[in-house]
Amino acid sequence: MTWRWLTRYLLGLAVLFSLAMLYVNSLYINPQQHSEIINDFRSLKQLSTRINLQLLKVRYRLVQNYDGLVRMLASIEHTHRHLAAILHQSRLSNEAVFRQLERLEKNYTRQRNMLEKFKSTTAVLNNSLHYLPTAAQELTATISPLKKNFSLIYKIHKLERQALNYVLTGNNESRAQGLALLASLADKHKSKTGPDDNIQNFLQHLRLIFSQKPIVDEALNALLNLPTATLINELYSTYTEQYQQASKQAETYRLILYIASIILLVDSVWVLLNFTRTARKLKSTIQELHYQKKALDQHAIVTIADKDGNITYVNEKFCQISKYNNTELLGKNHRILNSGTHPPDFFKNMWQTISNGEVWHGIICNRNKQGDHYWVDTTIVPFVDDSGEPYKYVAVRTDISQLKLIQQELIQYRNELEDRVADRTATLQEAVRELEAFSYSISHDLRSPLRAIDGYSHILTEDYANSLDSEAQEYLKRIRHNAQFMGSLIDNLLRLSHIGRMKLQRSCVNPGKLCLQLMDKHLDAHAQRKIEFICHPVPDIEADPEQLKLVLDNLLVNAIKFSDKQHPIIEFGLDHSTQPPAFYLRDNGVGFNMAYYGKLFGIFQRLHRVDEYDGAGVGLALVERIIKKHGGKIWAQSQEGKGATFYFTLAGC
């Protein structure tokens, strides 16, 4: 794109340059000046011929005055001055032209002087020629024919003829004869008085004619031989040469100009076509924009404001929602819609954003003409000029008053709900606390009568053993046994409730190591059973060590209790197949029926008879409670007779 503009500029410059050169050259070839110069040359040539012709006419008395000569001379002078002035002005003139012009001027000065001489000498000759007939007539009149002076009269007339002949033809014979006759007559009539004086006077004029004629002819010939025509032709050809050279040069520039113009023209046409295409594109774009605007207007509330926030455009939707009409809004500031809902900082922030040229998005509560509030989801887009300064703002809004209403209702509902839940939770918590306190107090309070039953039964057995038969003693034994069982039940209950109230004290602990410690104790206790314990290494976890110990111990006790009587195998590890990974403890004991899985973690629930396996049925309930307190999960998988696997996770692993 840029190189094309560059070439266009260069082309423009080329055209301008050629124009300038052409102009400068056209100064050299000013056609009007040229035609004037040519005209002057022609006039001068004509005049040089005409003046020669006139000279001949004057000389041979075809014209008897000098007015024509004087006029022609003035014409020559005038034309020559004009030509010289133009040539001095003309840029075509060079040294040669000036030199030749000077020579021509000198020639004309000579011509002028020679012409004056010609006129003077011709006048002298003409004077005598004019007078000659009169003089001859007067002379012959004075000569008395009676004195037989016919020969004198004849001679006078002959002389007159010879002189005229000589003057008109230049016949040298006439001159010789005339001069001879003149001399002889002059000799004869030397006296200064009388008729001789008249004769002398006559002869004087004759002599003058004979002597003046060559002078006149010389002056004439000198004038005719002036190289005026040659000089004019020389000057003319020098000038023409210069002119042709200049015009050839101008022709070259003109050619360049033509070429450049054609290229420029093609370029202009191309640009024009481009413009048309762009205009068409622009038109369709505008139309599209128009439709887009229409679509926008159908959906959104649109206003346009100038940089001070004064409204310059509102669409129909806006009028509908604001209840103002078009004319009421145009030119007004957006502030008239301010509902006062938002703090001043809200709008300050908005103006800061959009005056920086950034798009602002937010929800505004406005007030319509009737004072009602409405909510609009607003996007303000600043239009920035080249310097980045916004010059207008387009605000597109969506009416969200309905949404806002629903939202408010929803919040209200939620708050109400939350309040209710809190109430109930509080009641529930109170109930639980009361229950716990109750169970604690019951179990605690139950222990003393139990202790009394057991104690008194024992005393009875000890102190009255002889007085009681064996059957009574057996009953007493059973009483004591049940009392002790109930005591252990109460203990377990107490422990359970105690665990429920205990706070968790997490620290880093390794369940694997804990298992091994616990197992050592149990292995000692069941040394005769040859239990195989497999403990896989597991990572450390965050948990309450005492409680975890309880969990593991319970599970281990169960595993040992229910494991294979022949060859018990207990395995502890971390199962990575679950998500999150769960610890597991597996045994190969009796297992349980999954149908009773629901009862597995219930308190005082037993899946086996007491006489088969002892236990209070509190262990797994306790375990589940601790695991849940840790935020973990516990579950089990088993098949009757094929052992069971307990899995558990602990949050914070």
Add this chain to the structure above:
Amino acid sequence: MFLSKGFVGRRSFKLPHYLVLWLGLLPALFHPCLADHDPELEPLQVIKPAASLDDDKVTLGSRLFNDTRFSADNSLSCASCHDLNSNGADRNRFSLGIDNKPLSVNTPTAFNSSRNAPLFWDGRALDTEEQIDFVVYSAQEFNTDWPTIVSKLSKDADYLRSFRAIYGRPPDRNTIIDALAEFEKSLITPGSRFDQYLLGQHDILTEKEKRGYLLFKSYGCIACHQGQNIGGNMLQKFGTFRDFFSQRRQISKADLGRYNVTGEPADKHVFRVPSLRLVVLTPPYFHDGSAKTLEEAINVMARYQLGRKIPQQDVDNIIAFLHTLPGQYKGRSLAIDHGQPAGDSRP
């Protein structure tokens, strides 16, 4: 030769070139052959008013002609010496120049002077333009220069307006001279009785006057005093047959005539032949005003220029002829001044 070359050669532009030349020459070649009685061939010619004069320039020129701001001391105008109310000259032997000092030659009339060439007694000016220059710079006459004159005239609002209207610029040497020259072209005295005679009214002249004309021709006066101005268009030595100045006790510089211009010995005592159009109105005569009357002048001319003596009767006839020459200026016959100098007789 030119014709054949032109036609046969058919060389692009040379054809019209020579044709023009020939077309120009043809009438000139045939003209004299046809015109034995052509009035143009007469030694004396009818004087015609100048064709196509610019009236505004003439009016402006007339103002300038009478403007005394031309001279250094604002005392003299052109009209001071060339009084158009009488004869276009004055009656004195020498007009009074600047500081009232007499000039060295007699003032010739301004009437018909635009048809004279060269100008001045010694023919030092080729045309009116040069002539005005000489007068402006002459120490005896205006004794000033153009910048002074132009600055003086430029202060005149009327002039400024006129020059602007006519020439489109304020007055300067060229425009002032042009206006004056245009005015001088208007100073023509056509319609004389002699001109009417030349135009064919043969009975308008009396016998005596016709006789005078014939004598004027036959005595040879016509050799120099020819053309429309009856002289004024050539130079001639004063004293062709005899030395006019030999009897003078003292020869002034002005007496040397054209010699003062060219410096050539042959030009000693050569003067411009004066026009005889208004000769009867403009005594005294000759460059030095030495001839107080026409009679005296004619006798001097006959003796020194024509080499003969003219009888008194012929002189009278010639004078009668000379009286037919003055025409009219602005439709009014030029009157002879009432204070007639002695010897100026009328037929």
